Amino acid sequence: MGRQEAQARDAAGTGDSGAADAAHGAPPGQRPGEPRKRRRWSATTLRAREAVAGLTLVSPTLLIVLLVVVLPFIWTVVMSFQRLRLIDLQNVFDITLTLQNFRTVLGSPDLWEMTRTTLIYSIGGTLLSVGAGLLTALALRQRFPGRMIVRAFVLVPYVIPVVSAALVWRTLLNPQFGPVNVFGTDVLGWDEPIGFLSERYHRVELLGVGMDVPIALLTVIVFEAWKTFPLAFLFILARLQGLPRDLEEAARVDGATPLQRFRYVVLPQLSGVIALLVLLRFIWTFQNFNDVYLLTGGSAGTEVVAVQVYNYLISRNDVGGAAALGLLMSIVLVTAFAFYYRYGVLKQEAEV
Amino acid sequence: MASREVVETRVIGVARILWLAFVLVVCVVPLLYMLLLSVRPLQTVLSDPLDVIPSLDELNLAAYEKVIASPDDGGYGLLSFFGNSLQLAIGTVVLTVAFSVLGAYAATRLRFPGKNVINTSFFAVYMFPGIVMAIPLFVLFSRMGLRGELFALVIIYLASTVPVSVYMLRNYFRSIPRGLEDAAMVDGCNRTQVITRIVLPLAMPSIAATSLYVFMIAWNEYLFALLFLLERRDNWTVSLGLAQLDDISVSATVLMAGSVLLTLPVVVLFFAAERLLVEGLTAGAEKG
Numbered sequence: 001m002g003r004q005e006a007q008a009r010d011a012a013g014t015g016d017s018g019a020a021d022a023a024h025g026a027p028p029g030q031r032p033g034e035p036r037k038r039r040r041w042s043a044t045t046l047r048a049r050e051a052v053a054g055l056t057l058v059s060p061t062l063l064i065v066l067l068v069v070v071l072p073f074i075w076t077v078v079m080s081f082q083r084l085r086l087i088d089l090q091n092v093f094d095i096t097l098t099l100q101n102f103r104t105v106l107g108s109p110d111l112w113e114m115t116r117t118t119l120i121y122s123i124g125g126t127l128l129s130v131g132a133g134l135l136t137a138l139a140l141r142q143r144f145p146g147r148m149i150v151r152a153f154v155l156v157p158y159v160i161p162v163v164s165a166a167l168v169w170r171t172l173l174n175p176q177f178g179p180v181n182v183f184g185t186d187v188l189g190w191d192e193p194i195g196f197l198s199e200r201y202h203r204v205e206l207l208g209v210g211m212d213v214p215i216a217l218l219t220v221i222v223f224e225a226w227k228t229f230p231l232a233f234l235f236i237l238a239r240l241q242g243l244p245r246d247l248e249e250a251a252r253v254d255g256a257t258p259l260q261r262f263r264y265v266v267l268p269q270l271s272g273v274i275a276l277l278v279l280l281r282f283i284w285t286f287q288n289f290n291d292v293y294l295l296t297g298g299s300a301g302t303e304v305v306a307v308q309v310y311n312y313l314i315s316r317n318d319v320g321g322a323a324a325l326g327l328l329m330s331i332v333l334v335t336a337f338a339f340y341y342r343y344g345v346l347k348q349e350a351e352v
Numbered sequence: 353m354a355s356r357e358v359v360e361t362r363v364i365g366v367a368r369i370l371w372l373a374f375v376l377v378v379c380v381v382p383l384l385y386m387l388l389l390s391v392r393p394l395q396t397v398l399s400d401p402l403d404v405i406p407s408l409d410e411l412n413l414a415a416y417e418k419v420i421a422s423p424d425d426g427g428y429g430l431l432s433f434f435g436n437s438l439q440l441a442i443g444t445v446v447l448t449v450a451f452s453v454l455g456a457y458a459a460t461r462l463r464f465p466g467k468n469v470i471n472t473s474f475f476a477v478y479m480f481p482g483i484v485m486a487i488p489l490f491v492l493f494s495r496m497g498l499r500g501e502l503f504a505l506v507i508i509y510l511a512s513t514v515p516v517s518v519y520m521l522r523n524y525f526r527s528i529p530r531g532l533e534d535a536a537m538v539d540g541c542n543r544t545q546v547i548t549r550i551v552l553p554l555a556m557p558s559i560a561a562t563s564l565y566v567f568m569i570a571w572n573e574y575l576f577a578l579l580f581l582l583e584r585r586d587n588w589t590v591s592l593g594l595a596q597l598d599d600i601s602v603s604a605t606v607l608m609a610g611s612v613l614l615t616l617p618v619v620v621l622f623f624a625a626e627r628l629l630v631e632g633l634t635a636g637a638e639k640g
Binding site: 053067257289 | 364368371376378451459464467470481486492508518574598614615633
């Protein structure tokens with residue numbers, strides 16, 4: 001018992017002196033014979049100790065992110081230049097580099113189709129999601145009884161598991177017994193049920209004009225917007241509630257109508273949060289795998305890039321191809337992120 | 353002549369109510385439909401799909417029995433996956449929260465070199481594509497023979513939830529007055545004591561909310577479970593097990609019963625902590 005205590009005290013003591021060393025003594029990289037600098041260090045002992053504590057506390061998080069995200073990503077870059085198939089992972093350490101993967105990926109006949117689908121999916125999903133979020137936030141801005149309950153229910157699509165959500169949508173839209181199609185054919189007089197998740201194009205006649213609507217793609221876009229608009233709603237509402245009321249009041253006194261007050265007073269103040277949401281949602285939708293895979297499996301004109309990366313990896317066992325396509329995908333996202341970062345930094349500077 | 357003001361106010365008032373009603377229907381009806389379908393016999397669903405309100409005498413839990421029962425008893429064995437999902441989610445929560453409390457404290461209270469770079473790179477990780485992150489990890493764990501193991505997945509979930517968890521906790525920690533900590537320091541507490549005696553007790557509600565959010569992410573996760581566990585049926589999560597059922601044409605009522613079981617824990621937790629969760633997610637958003 002006593003020995004254990006002594007050991008513990010000993011360990012604690014060593015730890016303390018270690019921290020003190022780092023704080024008081026010459027920091028690593030400090031050359032002797034620099035009295036001015038040393039004085040500065042000893043004068044700000046607390047500051048130095050704070051830096052050591054800060055780095056110690058973030059190090060576990062930093063380490064796990066480094067090991068599981070950053071290093072693997074660097075490895076992905078290497079793999080995209082290797083001939084690597086899942087069956088013979090022996091040649092992981094074969095360093096013969098090749099451009100074959102990029103030739104396969106970029107020479108694929110459906111590359112253009114996939115890029116177009118992914119862009120339509122991510123831009124459409126983003127705009128719909130943020131737009132619906134904005135409308136809902138505006139509608140819930142004023143207080144009324146039950147507002148908090150409405151807010152909670154609006155968040156439901158965002159919190160439920162994606163597998164459940166996809167299964168319910170598949171059931172609701174089922175061509176045989178799904179209530180949407182039964183309602184359409186029995187009540188609205190559709191000629192035939194619509195394969196919302198299985199038809200590439202559906203012919204729609206409106207006022208004598210026929211149009212081929214990419215129905216499956218539209219459905220996955222609407223699903224994505226439905227699943228994510230609550231987040232946009234939440235952020236815009238938070239911003240709305242932080243707005244000072246006096247500006248709008250002044251505009252009202254000056255004779256601005258409600259629409260004008262929204263257009264010229266409220267909207268400019270929301271532009272920051274909306275721009276942020278648009279970028280975030282674009283980045284997330286662009287890489288989204290779950291929704292499309294669970295709803296259509298990537299068929300009927302909905303094969304987005306994330307599903308194709310999965311297919312390279314699992315169906316074709318082509319690790320190199322998957323890595324190459326994943327890398328190209330990341331480049332698009334890094335560009336978007338860089339855009340945001342620049343924008344974010346500019347905004348912070350404007351605030352200061 | 354305030355007519356334009358009056359007209360616009362009226363029109364917007366009506367549009368607002370219509371939109372709110374639409375949004376509520378769209379958000380609640382799928383969930384309600386899931387619940388209603390799960391307690392009805394398949395025959396009535398197929399014969400009249402629009403008659404969604406079940407009569408009392410046809411209510412039954414046969415679909416639940418079927419989806420829960422083990423395959424030996426002719427069921428789909430969903431119950432056995434709950435243990436896996438729970439282990440995964442709880443393991444992730446414990447590790448993520450432990451890591452991110454420390455990280456978030458450092459990020460709000462301490463000045464250290466590289467702080468801004470680290471904060472920005474966490475943000476980048478938060479947006480990093482899961483499918484790209486999966487490729488090297490898939491190869492690595494396959495080679496080490498750990499691909500089907502739950503703890504391998506816990507480590508991946510930890511890395512992917514730690515950034516958002518740090519972000520949320522930072523938002524909460526900012527609202528704790530700093531004076532308390534300074535006072536404790538002056539009274540002779542060291543950094544560890546400040547964290548364990550002052551910060552943690554004050555931050556407990558926020559830590560609970562963050563834990564719930566991380567739990568939800570881990571519980572709902574699908575992509576990594578699919579990639580890593582598919583060949584190890586005994587380690588399947590509820591999400592994966594249910595999605596696999598859809599591939600073998602199981603009846604709709606059974607699928608809905610499974611969906612209810614998968615969704616219920618998350619919805620209950622969400623409604624229990626809704627206000628705290630919303631605060632943590634949006635605390636940074638008010639100022640733009």
